[in-house]
Each structure stands twice: as C-alpha cells, then as structure tokens.
Amino acid sequence: MAIILTEAEAKTLLTKVLSYSKADECEVNILGEERGNLRYARNEVSTSGSLINKNLAVQSAFGKKVGVATIDEFDDASIEKVVRRSEELARLAPENPEYVSVLGPQQYLKSTGFFDTTAQITPDKRAEAVDKSLQLSREKNLVAAGFLQDQYGYTAMMNSKGLFAYYPSSNVNFSLTVRTSDGKGSGYVARGYSDFSKLDTAEATRIAIQKGQGSAEARAIEPGKYTVILEPTAAVVLLENIFFNMDARSADEGRSYFSKAGGKSRLGDKIVDERVTIYSDPTNPELPASPWSGDGRPQEKTMWIEKGVAKNLSYSRYWAQKTGKKAIPGPNNVIMMGGNATLEDMIKSTQRGILVTKLWYIREVDPQTILLTGLTRDGTFYIENGKIKHPIKNFRFNESPIIMLNNLESLGKPERVVSTETDQNYLIPPMKIREFTFTSLSDAV
Amino acid sequence: MNRRHFNQLLGMGTAGILMPPLPAFSRPVSPEMLLEPGLDVAVKKRLADAAMNAAKSKGATYTDVRIGRYLNQFVVTREDKVQNIVNTESYGVGVRVIADGCWGFAAVVDAKSEADLAKAAEKAVAIAKANAKLMKQPVQLAPQKGYGEVSWKAPIQKNAFEVPIKEKVDLLLSVNNAALKNGANYVNSILFMVNEQKYLATTDGTYADQDIHRIWPLSTVTAIDAKTGKFETRQGLSAPVGMGYEYLQSNPADKITGITTRYNKGYDMLEDITAAAKQARAKHAAKSVEAGKYDLVLDPSHLWLTIHESVGHPLELDRVLGYEANFAGTSFATLDKWQSKSFNYGSKQVNLFADKTQVGSLGAVGYDDEGVQTKRWDLVKDGTLVNYQAIRDQAHIIGENESQGCCYADSWSSVQFQRMANVSLAPGKTPLSVQDMIKDVKKGIYIIGDGSFSIDQQRYNFQFGGQLYYEIKDGQIAGMLKDVAYQSNTQEFWNSCVAVCDEKDYRLGGSFFDGKGQPPQSSAVSHGSSTARFNGVNVINTARKI
Numbered sequence: 005m006a007i008i009l010t011e012a013e014a015k016t017l018l019t020k021v022l023s024y025s026k027a028d029e030c031e032v033n034i035l036g037e038e039r040g041n042l043r044y045a046r047n048e049v050s051t052s053g054s055l056i057n058k059n060l061a062v063q064s065a066f067g068k069k070v071g072v073a074t075i076d077e078f079d080d081a082s083i084e085k086v087v088r089r090s091e092e093l094a095r096l097a098p099e100n101p102e103y104v105s106v107l108g109p110q111q112y113l114k115s116t117g118f119f120d121t122t123a124q125i126t127p128d129k130r131a132e133a134v135d136k137s138l139q140l141s142r143e144k145n146l147v148a149a150g151f152l153q154d155q156y157g158y159t160a161m162m163n164s165k166g167l168f169a170y171y172p173s174s175n176v177n178f179s180l181t182v183r184t185s186d187g188k189g190s191g192y193v194a195r196g197y198s199d200f201s202k203l204d205t206a207e208a209t210r211i212a213i214q215k216g217q218g219s220a221e222a223r224a225i226e227p228g229k230y231t232v233i234l235e236p237t238a239a240v241v242l243l244e245n246i247f248f249n250m251d252a253r254s255a256d257e258g259r260s261y262f263s264k265a266g267g268k269s270r271l272g273d274k275i276v277d278e279r280v281t282i283y284s285d286p287t288n289p290e291l292p293a294s295p296w297s298g299d300g301r302p303q304e305k306t307m308w309i310e311k312g313v314a315k316n317l318s319y320s321r322y323w324a325q326k327t328g329k330k331a332i333p334g335p336n337n338v339i340m341m342g343g344n345a346t347l348e349d350m351i352k353s354t355q356r357g358i359l360v361t362k363l364w365y366i367r368e369v370d371p372q373t374i375l376l377t378g379l380t381r382d383g384t385f386y387i388e389n390g391k392i393k394h395p396i397k398n399f400r401f402n403e404s405p406i407i408m409l410n411n412l413e414s415l416g417k418p419e420r421v422v423s424t425e426t427d428q429n430y431l432i433p434p435m436k437i438r439e440f441t442f443t444s445l446s447d448a449v
Numbered sequence: 450m451n452r453r454h455f456n457q458l459l460g461m462g463t464a465g466i467l468m469p470p471l472p473a474f475s476r477p478v479s480p481e482m483l484l485e486p487g488l489d490v491a492v493k494k495r496l497a498d499a500a501m502n503a504a505k506s507k508g509a510t511y512t513d514v515r516i517g518r519y520l521n522q523f524v525v526t527r528e529d530k531v532q533n534i535v536n537t538e539s540y541g542v543g544v545r546v547i548a549d550g551c552w553g554f555a556a557v558v559d560a561k562s563e564a565d566l567a568k569a570a571e572k573a574v575a576i577a578k579a580n581a582k583l584m585k586q587p588v589q590l591a592p593q594k595g596y597g598e599v600s601w602k603a604p605i606q607k608n609a610f611e612v613p614i615k616e617k618v619d620l621l622l623s624v625n626n627a628a629l630k631n632g633a634n635y636v637n638s639i640l641f642m643v644n645e646q647k648y649l650a651t652t653d654g655t656y657a658d659q660d661i662h663r664i665w666p667l668s669t670v671t672a673i674d675a676k677t678g679k680f681e682t683r684q685g686l687s688a689p690v691g692m693g694y695e696y697l698q699s700n701p702a703d704k705i706t707g708i709t710t711r712y713n714k715g716y717d718m719l720e721d722i723t724a725a726a727k728q729a730r731a732k733h734a735a736k737s738v739e740a741g742k743y744d745l746v747l748d749p750s751h752l753w754l755t756i757h758e759s760v761g762h763p764l765e766l767d768r769v770l771g772y773e774a775n776f777a778g779t780s781f782a783t784l785d786k787w788q789s790k791s792f793n794y795g796s797k798q799v800n801l802f803a804d805k806t807q808v809g810s811l812g813a814v815g816y817d818d819e820g821v822q823t824k825r826w827d828l829v830k831d832g833t834l835v836n837y838q839a840i841r842d843q844a845h846i847i848g849e850n851e852s853q854g855c856c857y858a859d860s861w862s863s864v865q866f867q868r869m870a871n872v873s874l875a876p877g878k879t880p881l882s883v884q885d886m887i888k889d890v891k892k893g894i895y896i897i898g899d900g901s902f903s904i905d906q907q908r909y910n911f912q913f914g915g916q917l918y919y920e921i922k923d924g925q926i927a928g929m930l931k932d933v934a935y936q937s938n939t940q941e942f943w944n945s946c947v948a949v950c951d952e953k954d955y956r957l958g959g960s961f962f963d964g965k966g967q968p969p970q971s972s973a974v975s976h977g978s979s980t981a982r983f984n985g986v987n988v989i990n991t992a993r994k995i
Contacts, residue, residue: 041967041968043967045771045772045773045774045775046770046771046772048583048584048585048586049580049583049584050772051552051554051864051866052576052580053554053864053968055862072477073476073477074476074477075476076476076558076559092479093477093479096479097534098531098534098618100531100532101530102530102532127579131583135583147771147774149771149772149773149774149775150775151775151776151967153967153968179775179776180775181774181775183771183774183779187779187783190774192775257634257635257673258634258673258675258678258680259634259635259671259673259680259682261995263678263680264678265675265676265677265678266675266676266678267675364778364905364906365903365904365905365906366903367901367902367903368901369901369912369914369934369991370932370991370992370993371680371682372679372680373992373993373994373995375991375993377901377903377912377934378903379903379905379906379910381905381906398905398910400903400905400910400912400936402912402934402989402991404993404995406995407993407995443912443936443989444910444912444936444987445910446905446909446910446938447781447907447909447910447938448778448781448905448906448907448908448909448910449907
C-alpha cells in the first residue's frame with residue numbers, strides 16, 4: 005500500500021478499521037508522510053536524512069476508560085490486532101474523568117496546503133538548492149551553515165459516530181547562517197513555504213550574506229530603552245509566547261497572564277494597542293493549514309485579539325463543557341494583520357533606534373506578565389536620523405510582548421516567517437516599538 | 450537545553466497537556482511488555498555482522514551498527530486525577546558507514562532479519578558515496594581498539610518498570626494531596642522513567658551490549674492570591690538521575706538540611722512537595738529584590754544549569770568548529786584560546802571536568818555510540834582552559850590520538866554526533882560548609898533550584914533565575930526574596946568564583962532534554978557541584994506592571 009493515501013483510500017481503510025471495533029466508542033487517526041533534509045556547515049555538506057513514516061492510532065473507549073494503540077502495518081491481521089490491543093488497554097485503564105464522547109460528523113472549510121512541487125523533491129533537487137546557496141558563500145569567502153528540510157503527507161480520521169476528516173499538506177523550511185571568515189559578522193535568513201517552487205535559495209542566501217557582511221565590526225552602545233524595528237523573524241518569537249498562553253483553563257484557574265483578580269479572565273479586555281488584530285484562518289492562501297484539529301473539531305476563522313481586545317481563548321472540549329462555553333480549538337495557524345509602513349518608512353521615521361533582525365534563546369522569566377528574556381543575533385543595527393548608521397553588538401532584552409504591543413508605533417505588511425524557536429510558520433508584519441528594554445551587552449557574534 | 454516541552458506538559462501557561470519528546474517511532478505498549486527481554490545478544494550479533502558484511506562488500510571502510518530498544522513510561526497527575534499513563538517502546542536499527550571518505554547513515558524500523566540489516570547498510574553506503582562528491586576533506590577517524598563482546602549495565606538497585614503502576618499513582622496522588630493541604634491551589638506531578646537497551650557493533654571489533662536506566666520525578670505547585678490575582682509557583686528540587694526506583698526511597702543520609710531540605714542520592718518527594726506548597730504561598734509576601742551587585746551563593750540544584758550552559762556547551766568541539774553555527778551557535782572558547790594554555794576561564798578555585806563514568810549520572814555509559822570506552826578528563830584546571838569534548842572524527846583537531854567518548858544518538862533512527870558529557874565543578878579542596886560560606890557574605894543572595902535560563906549563541910552573556918531566593922545580610926539569612934535574575938558573562942562569572950564548598954556538599958543536577966542538531970536530538974546529562982560563591986554579580990528585578 006502507498007505511504008500517502010488518497011481521500012478515498014483513507015476512507016476505505018478507516019472504515020475497515022472501525023468494522024473491527026467492539027468498544028462503546030472508537031476513533032482512528034492515520035498519517036502518512038515523507039521527509040527529507042540536507043544539512044551543511046563550514047561550506048560543506050555535513051549530514052543528510054530521509055524518513056518515511058506511516059502510522060495508525062486507534063482510541064477505544066468503554067465508558068470513560070480509554071486506551072490507545074498504534075501500528076505502522078496496515079494489513080487486515082495487523083489492523084484487527086491493533087483494535088483489540090486498544091480495547092485491552094482501555095479495559096485496564098483507570099477512568100478518565102475528563103473524557104468527552106467523540107464528535108459526530110462535522111463540516112470543514114476547504115484549504116489547499118498540498119503542492120506537488122514539494123512532494124516531488126528528490127535528493128538531487130535538494131542538493132541543487134543547497135548548491136546554489138553554497139556557491140554564493142564560497143565565492144565571497146564567507147562561511148555558510150544551513151539546513152533544508154521538506155515534508156509532505158496527509159492526515160485523516162474517522163470515528164464510530166460517523167466523523168470523517170482528511171487533509172493533505174506539504175512544507176519546506178530553509179534556514180541559513182552566513183559568517184565572515186574572521187567570525188566578526190553573522191547574518192541569518194529563514195524561509196518557509198508550502199510550495200517548494202516559491203523557495204529561491206540564492207535570493208535568501210544573498211540576504212544572509214548582506215546581513216553577515218553588514219554586521220561585521222559592530223560597535224557597542226549602552227543598554228537601555230530604545231525604539232526598535234523588529235523584522236518579522238524577530239517579532240514572531242516574542243508573539244508566539246502570547247499565543248501559547250491563550251488557553252481558557254489556565255486563565256480560569258488563575259495561573260496565566262490572561263487571569264485577573266477575583267477569579268476572572270481578561271476575555272473582553274483591551275490588552276494591547278487597537279491596531280493589533282491576531283486571528284487564525286486555515287484557508288489563508290499564504291499560510292494554509294488543516295481545517296480540523298486532531299480531535300475532529302472544525303478550525304474556523306477565529307479572532308484571538310481584535311483591535312487590541314482579547315476576543316477568544318482556546319478550550320479543551322472538557323473545559324468548554326464544564327464552563328458552558330464554545331469549545332474553540334487551539335489554532336492551526338496564526339496571522340497578525342499589518343499596516344501600510346514599509347521597513348524603509350519605519351527606518352526613515354526613526355530618529356534614534358535599533359533594527360533587530362533576529363532574536364535568540366527566548367525564555368519566559370515571569371508567566372504573570374509574559375516577561376521574556378533573550379538576545380539579538382545575526383545582525384543588529386543602530387539607526388540615527390532616519391538612516392542605518394552602523395552594526396551594533398548584541399543585546400540581552402527583558403521585555404513582555406504584551407507591554408511591547410502597547411508601545412506600538414507602526415506596522416508593516418505581514419510576511420510568512422519561520423519561528424527560530426519552534427519551526428512553526430506564521431504571517432507576521434514588521435513592527436516599530438518604542439521603549440523596548442535591553443538590559444545588557446553581549447560579545448557574541 | 451530544551452525544556453519548553455516539559456513546561457507545556459506541566460500545563461504552566463500553555464494550552465493543554467502536550468507530550469514531551471519521545472524517541473522516534475515510539476508505540477504504546479502495556480507495562481508488562483516493558484519487562485520483556487529484548488532480542489538475545491547472539492541474535493543481535495548475527496544481525497550486526499550481516500550489516501557490517503553487506504557494507505564492506507559495497508565498499509565501506511568503516512561501519513557501526515546500533516540496535517536499539519528504547520522504553521519509556523510516564524505517569525502524569527494533577528491534584529486528585531491521573532491525567533495520563535503512557536508506556537512506549539521503540540525498536541530499530543541504525544547503520545553508519547564511511548565510504549569514499551564520507552559518512553552515510555540509514556535506519557530501519559522493526560528490523561529483525563539479516564536481509565533488513567543488509568539493505569540498510571547498502572543504503573547507507575549509497576548515501577555516503579553520493580555525498581562524497583560534495584566533500585573536499587575526507588573523514589579522519591581516530592583509531593579505536595576493539596573490545597570484543599562486552600556489556601555494561603547501569604548499577605541500579607530497583608528497575609522502575611518492575612514497580613506496579615498503582616504504587617506510582619498512589620505516590621503521586623499522596624504527594625498532590627500533601628501539596629493541596631499545605632497551601633497549593635494546583636499541583637502537577639509526574640514520574641518519567643527511561644530504559645535504553647543499546648547494542649553497538651563496530652568494524653573495529655567491539656560488540657557492546659548496554660542497559661541504561663533513568664528516572665525523573667518532577668512537580669510544580671501553584672499558589673494563587675485571589676485578591677490580587679497573582680500566582681506563584683515552586684518546582685520540586687529533585688534531579689533527573691541515572692538510577693532506578695531507589696531514587697524515590699530516600700534515607701536521612703541523602704538529605705541536606707538547612708533553610709530548606711535538598712536531596713542527594715535519594716529524593717523524598719512527599720517532604721519536598723510539602724515544603725514547596727508552603728514556600729509558593731510564602732513567595733507572595735517575599736520582598737521584591739532591589740537590583741544591583743550581590744555576592745551569590747549558588748546551591749548545586751541551581752548551579753548545574755549555569756555549568757551546563759556556560760561550560761558544557763561552549764566546550765563542545767563541534768560548536769567551536771562551526772558545525773552548529775546555523776542553530777545552537779558557535780563558541781567563544783575558540784581553539785586559539787585553548788592553544789595559548791593560559792586562557793583564564795575562571796579563578797584558581799575553578800576546576801571543571803567531564804566524566805562519562807560518574808555513578809548515578811545521566812550520561813554514564815560503558816561505551817559511547819561509536820565504541821569508545823568512557824572516561825573522565827579535565828576541561829578547566831585551576832582556572833585555565835585545558836580541553837574540549839570531542840568524538841572520533843574530531844580528535845585529531847585537538848591533537849588527541851583517541852576520542853574522549855562523547856558520541857551519542859537519541860534513537861536508533863538518529864545519526865550519532867558529538868554530545869555533552871557530564872560536566873561538573875570539582876568540590877573545593879579545603880573543608881568548607883555552606884553555613885561557613887554564608888557567614889562571610891555581607892550582601893548576598895542564596896539561590897536554590899533552577900528557573901528561567903537564557904544564553905547567547907557563543908555562550909558569553911547569560912541570565913538565570915531560580916526557585917528560591919534568600920537575602921544574605923552580614924552573614925545571616927534575612928528572609929525570602931522574589932523577582933530575582935542574575936546576568937553575567939561566562940568568563941567574568943567563573944573568575945568571580947571565590948569559594949567552592951567541600952565534597953560533603955557535592956550533588957548532581959541535570960537535564961533530561963538537552964537539545965542540539967538539525968533535525969534536533971535530545972540527550973540527558975548531569976552536572977555536579979558543591980555550593981559555590983560568586984562575588985559582585987549583577988542582579989536585576991524581573992517584576993513588571995501591566
């Protein structure tokens with residue numbers, strides 16, 4: 005059997021799996037995928053890998069006793085065995101008081117996230133893409149280290165109440181660090197696409213080269229509060245810490261930024277500047293995502309922060325049932341709306357400020373305020389009187405993305421970016437922020 | 450170090466309960482299946498020989514074969530509920546070869562026949578030959594003698610997988626109950642157990658069968674002040690260790706008493722959670738720190754993470770050379786600094802060593818993942834940088850004739866590469882207790898437990914928080930502080946070390962999930978130290994008003 009099943013093939017197989025079930029409820033998730041990667045460092049290919057993965061997980065429930073078993077072989081005997089195994093584990097399991105009965109049939113939005121161009125990547129194509137990048141760094145006597153990884157496949161699910169869902173997708177991420185041979189300059193670029201044909205490794209490499217060369221001979225300036233222009237790659241690693249915290253249960257329990265005194269949550273409160281709107285939409289053509297979540301709930305277009313107001317928090321089905329709220333699943337993609345400013349406009353309108361192209365090693369210092377620490381990396385530049393004056397040494401910052409979005413000056417056009425912390429893709433605009441807090445200097449290049 | 454997964458698992462400020470990373474291809478099994486023996490060693494030898502012969506016939510000049518069975522068990526609870534019990538097994542084979550001077554690697558899940566192994570070996574050779582075309586410098590592998598058929602078993606007293614799940618659930622629920630009774634609003638507690646059964650064969654003539662055990666009891670309590678809407682947490686002061694279930698059977702000799710009890714080779718989870726609940730509550734009333742310079746007295750339950758980030762990582766040779774430049778970063782500890790033989794990494798009090806043999810540590814094995822017998826060696830001696838951590842294809846770069854045994858892969862399906870050994874601060878040579886150390890401090894902070902952590906990509910500038918902070922005034926502990934984090938620079942910080950307590954205070958901390966590589970792999974590593982004093986370190990206040 006093929007690794008990547010069509011919708012019809014998946015439906016047939018899942019129907020067969022369910023036909024073996026003797027449990028009160030049964031839900032089956034299946035996936036098939038192929039992955040490939042090529043890694044290079046010191047201008048040489050270092051490692052490469054490929055992976056073929058298929059997996060079928062059966063969840064059986066007797067009342068609130070639940071068992072899960074998985075298998076990677078799909079012949080009849082194996083399928084029957086995995087169903088029996090999940091039923092045995094369910095019978096042995098303690099009752100899960102938070103188990104919620106599986107969903108019935110659902111309607112899903114249409115989202116196109118699968119591209120043949122990505123599915124058809126061969127080791128040769130991967131090598132060719134990397135070679136274009138390597139040639140440029142070698143020519144300029146710079147030192148490149150990069151990573152190209154691609155993935156395509158499908159996920160599907162079906163349950164004993166008649167729910168069926170299927171979604172094929174593909175993705176390619178490319179990242180590259182170019183350092184000057186004396187180690188005094190370093191530049192970075194990352195690109196993420198669903199469609200491999202959009203990836204231009206030479207174009208991306210030129211940006212990393214420009215930042216690498218441009219960041220050499222950096223000067224130290226005093227830490228303190230500065231106006232900053234955050235490129236989307238820098239902004240996203242701060243913002244995603246807000247997204248991670250948008251869980252209703254933690255907020256209701258009083259242990260998140262979204263909690264308030266008196267056992268209330270910040271839902272409905274204006275928490276950031278009114279120009280901030282953050283939403284999810286699986287049908288966005290720039291950032292397509294699965295229109296269903298892993299438990300079969302539909303992913304609808306959902307406002308999380310609208311005009312600065314906390315509009316929605318995500319709920320587990322259990323917590324929604326308990327609190328009588330709509331069970332909105334956590335998003336499969338996140339998009340922040342932008343403004344009209346270009347990066348050039350932002351620089352031009354800055355009397356004294358710092359252009360931050362990347363941030364690194366982001367950790368939460370205080371969950372109460374989402375205070376984060378981390379450092380600038382791979383290209384940080386001083387702006388004076390509307391012009392980039394010179395590269396500066398890296399800073400450590402201590403700042404909350406909530407405070408930062410209250411100190412918003414302007415927004416640019418959203419771009420698809422890859423988080424350097426989680427590898428997740430997002431649509432995030434560049435942004436200009438006043439009074440961003442840098443607390444110390446770093447000698448790191 | 451990548452602890453985001455675990456923060457998520459604990460439900461601390463993130464959506465729902467996520468699984469921590471499991472070895473690739475892990476599948477759920479019953480607890481009984483975790484006790485089944487893996488393949489017989491004679492069968493593993495036959496399979497490995499099939500792969501090595503196939504690789505050789507296709508032109509490989511070196512081959513190693515890793516047959517791995519990785520077992521995991523989690524018991525996850527919150528308050529009075531069991532949230533999850535997970536038992537998983539992952540079995541497969543990874544074959545690594547050198548052909549035409551280049552590495553090649555192929556892995557195969559569930560491989561049990563000689564034909565499966567031969568196929569994987571042939572694929573690895575084909576990949577090596579394809580990549581060799583892009584290569585300018587052939588791999589230079591340090592020679593290694595074969596040890597023949599050998600075995601190594603972690604010296605555990607009680608296999609955690611043999612302990613009935615009910616006993617583990619009962620322990621965690623009683624721990625949670627104690628937390629709730631002592632002032633916690635919420636409590637999450639987890640037992641995480643690992644058994645790696647690894648068989649390695651190399652064409653040098655080593656056939657090493659190894660059995661590795663690890664355990665980590667971890668917990669977080671949350672105390673909420675309903676009036677202010679503020680919350681405070683305190684994590685358990687346990688360490689992940691290379692031990693069996695005996696780690697949870699603490700006796701008085703394993704306890705270090707003082708302002709709060711800390712633990713050595715045995716952890717009293719019930720006692721610690723009781724203290725944690727009271728301390729999380731007490732943090733609400735603690736004084737917010739005044740930013741400035743302080744002398745820091747750092748407990749081993751805290752200092753391990755500073756050692757990990759500011760010594761363990763920068764002295765990994767692959768970072769120094771640039772192999773991790775695109776992700777984890779490079780290192781300030783460049784080869785010229787080591788070659789100078791006079792680079793002051795720290796003060797004269799600072800002796801840092803790597804050790805893959807330390808009993809009870811997470812990194813202890815008999816042989817690394819390319820057949821090198823493990824050992825102990827110095828990294829920083831009397832303050833001076835003297836060595837790095839290397840593997841066989843790097844040894845020649847630092848003038849060594851043999852590898853130091855730092856090669857590790859997190860799964861049979863991942864290619865092995867250079868990973869951190871246990872890196873530890875040697876205890877002070879003259880007798881010194883924590884009490885005596887504190888007596889001399891005029892204006893200081895005593896920090897216990899690890900908290901927030903961040904360091905730059907060349908390991909100069911770092912910032913660390915903790916679990917518990919106590920103000921030291923004129924040699925006395927003056928009360929609890931909060932909102933503390935210290936910032937320093939690696940060389941400055943280790944040169945500010947003025948004293949290290951003696952070996953009676955020496956304890957291990959560690960990480961289950963140290964992340965490195967693309968695609969990322971995790972490894973488990975311990976770091977030992979006694980309590981140490983660092984003078985004049987910059988402390989910031991982390992409280993913010995929103």
